[in-house]
Amino acid sequence: MHEAQFYTKLSDTQVRCDLCPHLCIISETRSGQCRVRSLHNGKLISNNYGRLSSIAIDPIEKKPLYHFYPGEHVFSIGSVGCNMHCKHCQNEQISQCIGIVPAQLNAYSVDQIVERIRSRGSRIVAFTYNEPIVSYEFMVDVAAALKGSAIECVMVTNGYIMPGPLGTLLPYISGFNVDLKAFSDQFYKKITGARLQPVIDTLEAVKAADSHLEITYLVIPGLNDDPEEFSNMTAYISRVFGRDQVLHLSRYFPSYQMSLPPTPLSTLQMLREIAVEQLDHVYTGNTGQEFDANTYCPACGALLIERKHYHTTIRGMVGNRCAACQQTINGKFNIA
Ligand code: SF4
Known part of the structure; x- marks a missing residue:
């Protein structure tokens, strides 16, 4: 059993988990909302420590990360559990532990995972599939073991974490894709069971730490596609993160507890069209079609990176600049 970090003992039989803003009160009979942190003999335990549901090699574009070493393949690992309960979750079996007991998953030590990463020759590791925040201790231990090597870590996350644990994590993670699920606290409460402001705080902390950040916004018809609210969000992103902040618009399909029809491509x-008025790099994804996936220079319009079905070709860049006009492009493009 692996003791969790970030909790406060309230009594001999109760603790408060301080990892994410739910601040769950946990007892022997009641585990955390994420379903993977529970109390044993007065200690908070991370039940999914080293328990992996998936190990795979993915194109980095699949995360999606478009401006972080485009074309690289990423050693991707995931466990189970999530601290949100999105009605439209596309991974509900592993996120909500449906029919899955963490202790029954294959167990890996940090050394075993690091050895696999090295033997595969991977230069990027992604913590992904389920919400990596609820695998905090294992993620940090793996990332710490890789610190100082040429291998970089990225995280695909909902951003729902307390500032303290995030601050400890930031030095280990070079790239983030954070889901911004809506620009409305009402949406967050009703659809995800969480709140908007902590996600905003995470985005701003990642930016302040100078880590690479890309934002994903899953568009759900009738729930978060109001043009005015969306325009307010892109204006906020542009103002706080800069015009060159990467934004992915993703198409929703019915899943889990949500049966609304898929997002119309229109x-x-x-x-x-609203977003590109404020932002230089806006991509659409999960559409099954080939559009809005390429990267163009915001200054001269030259084609910089071409993407087709996760096949990526650098066309017009030298280092992190446009080869035609020398404009600097936001991101990391040259792997050591
Ligand atoms: S990490 Fe899990 S147990 Fe801890 S506060 Fe968040 S949901 Fe609750």
Whole structure:
């Protein structure tokens, strides 16, 4: 059993988990909302420590990260559990532990995972699939073991974490894709069971730490596709993170507890047209079609990176600059 970090003992039989803003009160009979932190003999235990549901090699574009070493393949690992309960979750079996007991998953030590990463020759590791925040201790231990090597770590996350644990994590993670699920606290409360402001705080902390950040916004018809609210969000992103902040607009399909029809492609395009007024790099994804996936220079319009079905070709860049006009492009493009 691996003791969790970030908790406060309230009594001999109760603790408060301080990892994420739910601040769950946990007893022997009641585990945390994420379903993977529970109390044993007065200690908070991370039940999914080293328990992995998936290990795979993915194109980095699949995360999605488009401006972080494009074309690289990433050693991706995931466990189970999540601290949100999105009605439209596309990974509900592993996120909500449906029919899965963490202790029954294959167990890996940090050394075993690091050895696999090295033997595969991977230069990027992604903590992904389920919400990596609820695998905090294992993620940090793996990332710490890789610190100082040429291998970089990225995290695909909902951003729902307390500032203290995030601050400890930031030095280990070079790239983030954070889901911004809506620009409305009402949406967060009703659809995810969480709150908006802590996610905003995480985005701003990642930016302040100078880590690479890309934001994903899953567009759900009738729930978060209001043009005015969306325009307010892109204006906020542009103002706080800069015009060159990367934004991915993703198409929703019915899943888990949500049966609304898929997002019309016209809605995705309409929102993209709003976003590009404020932002230079807006991509659409999960569409099954080839559009809005390439990177163009915001200064001269030259094609910089071409993407087709996760096949990526650098066309017009030298280092992190446009080869035609020398404009600096936001991101990391040259792997050592
Ligand atoms: S990490 Fe899990 S147990 Fe801890 S506060 Fe968040 S949901 Fe609750």
